[in-house]
Amino acid sequence: MTTTPEPVGAMQVQDAGPASPDRRRAAPPGGSALHEVKSVGVKIVGDVILDVNHISLRFGGVKALTDISFNVREHEIRSIIGPNGAGKSSMLNCINGVYTPQEGSITFRGQKFSHMSSRQVAEMGVARTFQNLALFKGMSVIDNIMTGRNLKIKSNLLLQALRIGPAEREEIQHREYVEGIIDFLEIQAYRKTPVGQLPYGLQKRVDLGRALAMEPQVLLLDEPMAGMNVEEKQDMCRFILDVNEEFGTTIVLIEHDMGVVMDISDRVVVLDYGKKIGDGEPEDVRNNPDVISAYLGTSH
Amino acid sequence: MQTTFPQLLLKHAAERPAAPAMREKEYGIWQAHSWSDLARLVEQLAAGLQQAGLRRGEHMVVIGANRPRLYATVLAAQSLGAVPVPLYQDAVGAECVFPLNNAEIRFVMVEDQEQVDKLVEIRDRCTQISNIYYDDPRGLRKYSEPGLESLDALIESGKAFVARHPQWFAAEVAKVQPGDVAAMFFTSGTTGNPKGVVHTHSTLIDRATAGAEFDRLTHAEEVLAYLPLAWIGQNIFSYAQWLACGYVVNCPESAATVTIDLKEVGPTYYFAPPRVFEGLLTSVMIRMEDASALKRKMFEACMNIARRVGPARMNGEEVGVLDRIKYALGNVLVYGPLRNNLGFSRVRVAYTAGEAIGPDLFSFYRSIGINLKQLYGSTETAVFVCLQPDNQARADTVGVPIRGVEIKVADNGEIMVKSAGLLKEYYKNPAATAEVLTADGWYHTSDAGFLDAHGHLKIIDRVKDVGRIKGGPNDGAMFAPKYVENKLKFFPFIKEVVALGDGRDHACVMINIDFDAVGNWAERRNLPYAGYTDLAQKPEVYQLMKECVEKVNADLASDTLLAGSQVSRFLVLHKELDADDGELTRTNKVRRGFIADKYGVLVEALYAGKTEQYIETVVKFEDGRTGSVSATLKINDCKTFAPVKAAA
Numbered sequence: 001m002t003t004t005p006e007p008v009g010a011m012q013v014q015d016a017g018p019a020s021p022d023r024r025r026a027a028p029p030g031g032s033a034l035h036e037v038k039s040v041g042v043k044i045v046g047d048v049i050l051d052v053n054h055i056s057l058r059f060g061g062v063k064a065l066t067d068i069s070f071n072v073r074e075h076e077i078r079s080i081i082g083p084n085g086a087g088k089s090s091m092l093n094c095i096n097g098v099y100t101p102q103e104g105s106i107t108f109r110g111q112k113f114s115h116m117s118s119r120q121v122a123e124m125g126v127a128r129t130f131q132n133l134a135l136f137k138g139m140s141v142i143d144n145i146m147t148g149r150n151l152k153i154k155s156n157l158l159l160q161a162l163r164i165g166p167a168e169r170e171e172i173q174h175r176e177y178v179e180g181i182i183d184f185l186e187i188q189a190y191r192k193t194p195v196g197q198l199p200y201g202l203q204k205r206v207d208l209g210r211a212l213a214m215e216p217q218v219l220l221l222d223e224p225m226a227g228m229n230v231e232e233k234q235d236m237c238r239f240i241l242d243v244n245e246e247f248g249t250t251i252v253l254i255e256h257d258m259g260v261v262m263d264i265s266d267r268v269v270v271l272d273y274g275k276k277i278g279d280g281e282p283e284d285v286r287n288n289p290d291v292i293s294a295y296l297g298t299s300h
Numbered sequence: 301m302q303t304t305f306p307q308l309l310l311k312h313a314a315e316r317p318a319a320p321a322m323r324e325k326e327y328g329i330w331q332a333h334s335w336s337d338l339a340r341l342v343e344q345l346a347a348g349l350q351q352a353g354l355r356r357g358e359h360m361v362v363i364g365a366n367r368p369r370l371y372a373t374v375l376a377a378q379s380l381g382a383v384p385v386p387l388y389q390d391a392v393g394a395e396c397v398f399p400l401n402n403a404e405i406r407f408v409m410v411e412d413q414e415q416v417d418k419l420v421e422i423r424d425r426c427t428q429i430s431n432i433y434y435d436d437p438r439g440l441r442k443y444s445e446p447g448l449e450s451l452d453a454l455i456e457s458g459k460a461f462v463a464r465h466p467q468w469f470a471a472e473v474a475k476v477q478p479g480d481v482a483a484m485f486f487t488s489g490t491t492g493n494p495k496g497v498v499h500t501h502s503t504l505i506d507r508a509t510a511g512a513e514f515d516r517l518t519h520a521e522e523v524l525a526y527l528p529l530a531w532i533g534q535n536i537f538s539y540a541q542w543l544a545c546g547y548v549v550n551c552p553e554s555a556a557t558v559t560i561d562l563k564e565v566g567p568t569y570y571f572a573p574p575r576v577f578e579g580l581l582t583s584v585m586i587r588m589e590d591a592s593a594l595k596r597k598m599f600e601a602c603m604n605i606a607r608r609v610g611p612a613r614m615n616g617e618e619v620g621v622l623d624r625i626k627y628a629l630g631n632v633l634v635y636g637p638l639r640n641n642l643g644f645s646r647v648r649v650a651y652t653a654g655e656a657i658g659p660d661l662f663s664f665y666r667s668i669g670i671n672l673k674q675l676y677g678s679t680e681t682a683v684f685v686c687l688q689p690d691n692q693a694r695a696d697t698v699g700v701p702i703r704g705v706e707i708k709v710a711d712n713g714e715i716m717v718k719s720a721g722l723l724k725e726y727y728k729n730p731a732a733t734a735e736v737l738t739a740d741g742w743y744h745t746s747d748a749g750f751l752d753a754h755g756h757l758k759i760i761d762r763v764k765d766v767g768r769i770k771g772g773p774n775d776g777a778m779f780a781p782k783y784v785e786n787k788l789k790f791f792p793f794i795k796e797v798v799a800l801g802d803g804r805d806h807a808c809v810m811i812n813i814d815f816d817a818v819g820n821w822a823e824r825r826n827l828p829y830a831g832y833t834d835l836a837q838k839p840e841v842y843q844l845m846k847e848c849v850e851k852v853n854a855d856l857a858s859d860t861l862l863a864g865s866q867v868s869r870f871l872v873l874h875k876e877l878d879a880d881d882g883e884l885t886r887t888n889k890v891r892r893g894f895i896a897d898k899y900g901v902l903v904e905a906l907y908a909g910k911t912e913q914y915i916e917t918v919v920k921f922e923d924g925r926t927g928s929v930s931a932t933l934k935i936n937d938c939k940t941f942a943p944v945k946a947a948a
Contacts (some may be wrong), residue, residue, distance in 0.1 A: 179327035186437075189556035191328060242439050 015244060034210045045266060046074030049250055050095065050218060055104035057090055057274075058187075064090040065101065065274045072218070077244055077251045079261045081285075083294060088254045089131060091271065092220050095252070096128055097121040102159035108218075124149060127216035131206045131223045131254075137196030141206050144195050145181055148213025149174040201232035208239060218250045219243065225257055233257065237264055262286060268296070303597035304501040305482060306342070306473040308543040313339035316546065319519070322368045325561060333368050333412045335546075339367070341455070345376035348458030349407070350472075352431055356381035359403035359484065363387045363396075363418075366525035367550045369435050369451055371539065374483075374529075378501075379469065381476050382407075385496070386530040387485045393418040398493050399486045400426040409451070410921050412436040420445055464734025478502040485532050487679050496727030497532075497679045507682035507721035508540035511705045514687050521547035521569045521614035522646070524770040526558045532679040533653070537571050540682075559622045562643035570647050573654040578661055578673070580642055602630035603667075610635075610667025619936040628767065644670050645758075651675050658790035659695035666693060672797060673697055674698045676757055680736065680743060686757045706946045707757065707878035713748040713778070714763045742924040748780065750861065760862070765892070767802025769864045777864020779807060784865050787855065792817045796877050796884075798895050799867070800903060804864040806868045808906040810899065811845055812877050818844070833874045833931050842936050845872055847936045858940075863943035870938060871913075873899075874931035880920045902933065911935055 050072040052187040057065040065087045072078045080088045093099040095106060099117040105114045108124055127148070135144050153160070153174065159167035182188055185205050190198060195206055204224060211219055224240065225233045237260055243249050255261050261268060262282040270278035270285055278285050285291055303311075311320065317336035324331055333341075354360060360377045364370050374384040385403055389397055389411065398416065401404075406428055410416055416434055423445075432448045434440060440448070462469065483499040486494040511517075525538035540548045547569070552561040588599050609623045619627070639645050650665070650672045657674065665672040671690060676698035677683035685707070688699035701707050706718040722743050724880040726732045736744045748766045749759040752810060760766065761780040764805050769777045781799040784807065788797045801807030813836055822829055822838070829835040853866040877883040883895055896903055898917075905913035916930035 183327065186554065186556075187330075188325075188553045190559065221912055238439070245441055246438065 001224050002157060028151055028277075041052070048072070049074040050108060050252075051107040052091075052095070053102045053105050053107065055094055055106070057067070057087075057094060057099055057101045065094070065271075067104075068274075068276050069104075070276065070279055072250060072252055073266075074250055075244070075248050077240070077253060077264055079253045079255060079265040079268045080271060081255065081258070081261055081268060082238045083272075086271040087274040088271055089222055090250070090274075091126065092222055092254060093145050095121075096126065096220060122214065125215070125217035125219075126220065127211040127214040128220035129222060131226060133194045133203050133207050135143060135203060135207055137211070138190050138194055140194055141182070141190050141198075142175075142178060142192065142215045143210075145178045145209045145213050146174065149178065149286050150209035151214060177215075178209075178213055181212050182292040184212075184242070185209050201235070204228070204232075204236065205239070208236075208243075212243065212247075212249075216249060218252065220250060221253045221255075223254050223256065225255060225260060233260060240264060302478045302502065304476045304478055305505070305540075305543050306375060306476060309335070309339055309342060309375055310470070310473060311542070312546045313341040314452055316519070319546075320548050321542075321546075322371065322549050322551065323565075324368050324551045325564075330550070330564070332548075338368070338372060338375075340910045341372045342375045342379060344455045344458035344462055345372055345451075346458065346469060346472065347461040347465075348454035348456075349376055349382070350380055351461055352407070352454070352459055354380055354382050354401070354407050354476075357383070357481075358407070359385050359405055359407045360407040360409065361385050361396075361400060361403070362409045362410075362529065364389050364529075365436065365555065366529060366534075366538065366549075367411060368551060370409065370411060370529065373433075373451075374539070378476065378482055379473050379554055380471075381501075383481050383484055383718065385486070386528075387486065388528050388530045389415065390528070393422040397422050397425050399496065400429065400719055402418070402496060403484065404428060406430045406620075407433075409433045410435070412842070413439040416440060416445070418446065420632075430691065434753045440716055448797045476501070477740045478505070481724065483535065485530065485535070487677050488819070495729055495732055498724040498727050499682055500724055502752065503682050503721045503724065504536070504540045504729075506704065507684045507719070508536055508544040510705075510721070511536070511687065512541055514684075514702045515569075517541065517545045517547065517649070518571060519546035521545060521648075522565055522567045523547060523549050523569050523745055524552060524558070524562055524565050524567045524834050525549050525554050525691070526555075526561075527571070533571060533683055536683045537569070544612055557750070559643070560923060561642070563645075566643060566646040568646045568648045570644070572650075572652060574652050574657040574661065575655075577652060577657070577665060581661060581664055583608065584638065584642070600635055602634035605630050606635060607663070608669040610669065611663050612694070613706075614666045614669070614691065631669065638668055639670060647671065649673070651687075653677070653698070656786040657695060662693075662695040662791065676759065678745065681717055681719065681745075682723075685717050688756075691864075692754070692756070693790040694756070697758045699750060699757060700755050701757070707751065710744075713746050713750070713760070713766060715740045715745045715749050715757070715759075718742050718744055726752060769801060769807070770803050770805060772805030772808070774864035778861055779865050780862060783862065784809065784852070784856070784867065785890070787852045788848060793821065794848060795804060795842060796890055798877075798890050798892055799865075800892075800906070801865065801895060804907060807865050808869045808871075808903075809849065810865050810895070810902065811870055811872045813841060813845070813872060832876065833929065835932060836872045837931065839934075842872065842921070842934060845870065846938050853938065853940050858944045860943060863941075866940040867938060869939050871902060871906065871933050871935045871936060874915070874933060875917060875919060875929050878919070881918075906935060 001287050048071045052068060052070050055065055055068045068091065080091055082088050090099060097116045097120060100115050101280055105112050153170060155167040159165060173188050183189060185201065185208065187205055190202060195203060198237060208224065225236050228236065240251060244251055265282055268285045269276060269279060269290045275293055277290040278288040308324065312335040318334050320332035321335045321338045322333045360382050362370055362374055375385040385399065387399055408419060408429060410419065410432065412434060416432060419429065419432055423683050430447050433454055435451050437450050457511060478501045480496055480501060482504055484496045486496050488494055510829045523538050523542065527534040529535060541542045542549050550565045553903050581870040588596060605626045609619055609627045613619050613627065647670055650670055651674065652672060653675045662672065673688040673693045675684065676686040685705050686699040687702050704719050708716045712717055718741050746763050747759050748761050749757055750764045752758050761782040765781055769775065769779050779801040784799040785797040788794050788809065793814055794811055796812035798810045799807060815832055818835060818841060822835060827838065827840055829838060835841060849867050849870050857863050877890060879885065884890055901915055902913055912932050912934050914932045916928055918926055918928050920926050
């Protein structure tokens with residue numbers, strides 16, 4: 001036979017990463033019929049959903065955060081950047097309820113609080129991924145993502161253990177939702193693979209999948225692209241943009257890769273030594289002299 | 301059979317409305333689409349496309365993986381008398397420009413954002429594109445590209461039209477004639493622009509039916525559609541024959557899940573190019589090496605029986621009682637579970653084609669009870685020219701001409717084919733058409749070959765590569781470089797071969813060792829080596845190569861036609877042939893002429909009878925820098941055999 005088929009399985013991963021920032025900023029499409037396909041419509045940045053007021057956090061004598069204030073609007077991608085040790089993860093941990101700041105308050109959807117457990121935060125619709133993956137290595141991808149449905153499961157432990165009545169119906173519903181996420185993140189081939197056997201980039205994806213399983217309103221991503229190669233980064237960028245657009249999820253992102261941050265963020269907060277030194281759209285932040293000096297150093 | 305694809309669809313929908321036509325895995329579960337569902341979808345799509353302005357006879361491009369809605373779009377276009385043109389989904393944007401412009405494409409149907417991005421990128425070069433439809437809306441919400449619309453919207457508009465005109469579709473389908481153009485396939489030309497191969501409903505359906513009759517395919521077959529739709533083989537196996545027989549086509553979830561889906565579906569009719577079978581075998585062997593000693597022993601013992609008994613059993617030959625019992629035991633312990641693991645438990649007919657398949661590889665599958673066969677055909681012949689009957693499958697032939705095919709061998713050794721499945725023409729290219737299609741209906745395959753004593757077709761090489769030995773004892777004998785190269789490459793130790801001999805008095809080869817395989821072999825024999833060049837020049841390695849070459853010579857000697865192509869001298873190259881150095885094409889085919897030129901001193905030394913030769917070669921590293929490799933290469937002689945005269 002003289003014709004040879006093209007290599008199987010070489011289907012290219014779509015490139016929608018840092019290379020194509022413009023498309024998000026394109027004008028909203030005209031035809032509305034186009035967008036009735038799935039639940040959520042076009043992304044429109046809305047009102048403030050999360051407001052951080054004068055937060056200070058100390059560990060003994062070490063000041064991790066000093067008087068930080070910024071807000072996050074609904075449906076936007078908000079990045080927190082800064083050099084190592086600037087307090088980015090501490091900030092995320094405050095929002096997440098892992099740390100309790102000594103001063104200041106956080107307002108979520110108009111509800112103000114100064115102390116909250118991480119479970120309460122999760123119930124309010126804030127999910128996160130971790131810098132150092134916190135997955136169950138011995139469990140399959142499906143089971144790991146199913147754990148993200150934990151808060152949504154209503155039937156009690158006994159019924160679940162016996163898989164009877166409502167528990168089984170519920171399991172099917174949740175499984176369907178999880179399958180939707182698996183499809184979305186394109187990890188169908190690894191459904192039943194133990195997470196510990198997957199390469200790092202895929203583990204990161206599973207971590208994101210678990211956070212998505214909570215159907216969060218706000219998603220906190222702690223360095224989702226750390227340790228990834230360019231291709232994996234591009235994939236992850238696309239997933240973040242798609243989550244933002246398809247589900248309308250508000251995203252708070254900590255990231256070191258400036259190219260990525262500048263390309264996909266709507267607004268950026270810059271921290272240095274626990275203080276806020278810049279806040280605004282990527283272009284403004286890029287030209288801010290304080291930010292430049294924090295990153296590159298200045299001669300005095 | 302005088303019919304068209306849309307008519308076949310309506311026939312199945314009327315006869316077996318609830319039977320599954322396609323299955324697609326969604327949310328981890330196989331979902332079936334019945335023939336009546338499919339017919340309804342096609343009707344709506346056709347109505348939508350007609351409303352949008354797709355005209356009779358116009359071409360429409362389809363790009364994407366095997367998805368039911370893409371198949372439905374192809375059917376919808378054909379129902380309107382339009383011509384679907386599938387393109388490779390992994391081609392880059394620039395490669396799509398020529399086909400899009402050549403066929404004056406206004407309508408494009410794509411799978412997802414990846415393909416839309418591609419079209420957006422080249423749209424300024426293909427300005428006539430007016431409508432782009434996509435199946436998967438993901439990531440496309442913010443696109444404001446003019447003419448971009450979802451398939452759902454198209455279906456909605458079609459639905460409204462169908463509700464007002466319930467009789468419209470049947471009338472439209474009736475207008476399509478069997479002689480109308482049904483599809484066009486672009487062949488990936490190695491030189492110049494690709495050519496659009498035009499096929500009608502009758503050419504495709506004729507070949508699909510002939511193939512189906514040959515293998516007695518029924519509507520009960522299960523097929524996994526995993527190769528690109530733009531390739532005619534895929535089109536025949538999961539489109540033309542699907543509609544001709546009415547079996548079930550299963551769409552894998554994604555390219556990454558094909559092996560999992562294969563196992564779940566358990567196809568009864570399967571096609572794969574040799575390298576897929578090779579990959580599967582390698583994965584089995586690697587897993588066996590990691591298995592426990594007991595399992596390994598059992599596997600080896602059973603495979604020994606299989607090698608001895610299996611092929612004979614498959615060929616319907618008489619097998620002794622004891623062997624039958626042993627084989628049955630092996631079937632329970634090893635072959636059965638192995639077939640199941642590979643997803644071949646239910647395979648009734650499996651085909652491979654596209655390139656030469658190694659005899660060991662071929663007989664491995666047959667020995668474990670898989671009915672693997674070869675076929676011969678091309679885009680221009682709508683695939684089916686020759687097929688191997690169930691019990692006459694051999695690694696070195698491609699089968700007998702099937703119903704409706706006439707074959708003759710031209711004076712220059714070229715195979716000529718006549719059948720009802722030949723291409724109508726190359727699109728807008730009468731010169732190229734005239735070159736391959738004679739006035740009295742013969743098609744030039746440009747393959748050299750012959751029909752053997754049993755009436756099986758044997759392909760030797762491309763006509764333009766076949767040469768003649770000049771002078772010496774074999775003066776005037778046919779020399780087929782690729783045939784010799786392939787035979788040598790079937791040895792796992794040999795990675796590439798360049799055969800020389802056209803216009804010379806004997807044939808010589810330059811060999812590239814397979815570094816992994818030979819390295820592994822050397823380690824097991826405690827043979828130290830410093831690197832590739834060092835290993836390649838080890839006397840032990842030369843001895844190993846010599847054994848391989850002599851085995852090939854012995855094999856060639858039994859072939860009356862090619863006995864003169866036996867290799868009398870060889871050398872092992874000091875560096876790997878590389879596409880970066882221009883020695884291989886991007887698809888890893890050796891560029892014989894270029895190599896003969898570049899390694900001229902070696903060629904001279906081979907024919908001058910020297911025993912070694914110094915050479916210095918410039919190499920290009922991946923980062924673009926260049927360096928040089930030098931070595932003194934040994935040249936060895938090897939035994940040739942007197943031709944074995946055929947018995948009759």
